Amino acid sequence: MDPAPAPPPPFAVHLVSGGSSSPELPLLLQSLAAARVVALDAEWKPRRRGASAPGPVDGASPALPNPPLFPTVTVLQLACRGEEGCSEVFVVDLLAVPLADLWAPLRQLFERPDALKLGFRFKQDLVYLSATFTAALGSDSRFDRVEAFLDVTNVYYYLMGHDRQKRLPKETKSLATICEELLNVSLSKELQCSDWSCRPLSEGQIQYAASDAYYLLDIFDLFHQKVRTEEKCVSTMETSDQHCPQRAIECSSSGYVICSDDYLTSIITKYSDRILLAESDTKARSSRRKQKQKLSTDAKCKEKFDCNTEWQGPPPWDPSVGGDGYPKFLCDVMIEGLAKHLRCVGIDAATPSCKKPQPRELLNQAYKEGRILLTRDIKLLKYQYLATNQVYKVKGLLKHDQLAEVIDTFQLKISEDRLMSRCTKCNGSFIQKPLTLEEAMEASKGFQVIPSCLFNRNLEFWKCTDCNQLYWEGTQYHNAVQKFMSVCNIGE
Secondary structure, X not given: OOOEEOOOOOOOEEEEOOOOOOXXXXXXXXXXXXXXXXXXXXXXXXXXXXXXXXXXXXXXXXXXXXXXXXXXXXXXXXXXEOOOOOEEEEEEEOOOOOHHHHHHHHHHXXXXXXXXXXXXXXXXXXXXXXXXXXXXXXXXXXXXXXXXXEEHXXXXXXXXXXXXXXXXXXXXXXXXXXHHHHHOEEOOOOOOOOOOOOOOOOHHHHHHHHHHHHHHHHHHHHHHHHHHHHOOOOOOOOOOOOOOOOOXXXXXXXXXXXXXXXXXXXXXXXXXXXXXXXXXXXXXXXXXXXXXXXXXXXXXXXXXXXXXXXXXXXXXXXXXXXXXXXXXXXXXXXXXXXXXXXXXXXXXXXXXXXXXXXXXXXXXXXXXXXXXXXXOOXXXXXXXXXXXXXXXXXXXXXXXXXXXXXXXXXXXXXXXXXXXOEOXXXXXXXXXXXXXXXXXXXXXXXXXXXXHHHOOOOOOEEEEOOOOOXXXXXXXXXXXXXXXXXXXXXXX
């Protein structure tokens, strides 16, 4: 019972891939000018040293002889909401749209104090976006600030009851984790590392990009609802002692909450921040000392160890070596997504006990718990002599491919009745008896939000015995089961 995979946005996604003669670009510019809340995200292909920047398609800005210092942003996503509550999602192909037509409207949006911008760790996106426009249009075409900005990470901790007067935790959660915990929506990250410079963009890439922006608006709606509940009436002037009358929340036809002008201004004043790019942010950072250390370490590893990437069993759970017969894995931080997929098919898959573990700590955890350490880091294979047959390098890049690879390599037996039988959040098991809606609502108080759309449905709720996360068979549950049945070749 995994949280439902993210469905396509409930309204059309506009792919902007032409100039002013195409209908999408004027619609985008009109939406940007009228927007009160805009969610932002960007995609790029990481550029290897010495590689040239991706070339444009017909009608786009000409290619440069020298690639920029930073990766070239090739896709920009914007989810815009206007005063009437209408929302539009745009996926902008920056290799096909003339950047000169976009620069002024984007800069105006970034600097408008009355338009709230939403993003997830957007500073890096802004650095790369500014470098992309500067490389194409000149040094005067950079972006150096975003004002009235609200980071979704801050929103998440606010919704989870974190004290605003205290520092936020250093280790922040991923957007996929935040969406899963707040919206019970599973954002697939399989296409995150795809080649965003290849054209045409696939339908999967377009939907992935659109979802990353669109669900920021849903998270903002939860934030707005909680703020409105806690602050029943907010004055439009910060220094005023008078209270304004209760304002009714307006709802668009699609059901999404929007703010009145005065109330949105109050949110911007109290909760928004700004992103300012300093001169140091525009320079690529490199460390010769770290590079020399890395080269030295790699050379020593190559001399001392012959890192064979093929698995040579038996695994520690094999009865022939004293195991209990139950497969158990430990996925390092590079492939945490694989851990969730393994849990979805009923396999015990843990993650490191700390966020930045040392190799010895990973190996100790794998050894003590009788697990196979799954990793994409080939350097970890040099520690095989410390933990015989307990490290395996995953070759696949996409989570589905990685899951199929692990199942095939270790000859795992996956049955339909084990699908969705583990908690994808913590790897725990579920209670044996499901909860009713009333019991689930009581168990979720102060911990998890149950969408109101589930109140009239006869659903059973399952609670993790370790972390108390609640799960239910949502509209996408059966699709997810079919997906994993196909990947695991169940029923064939």
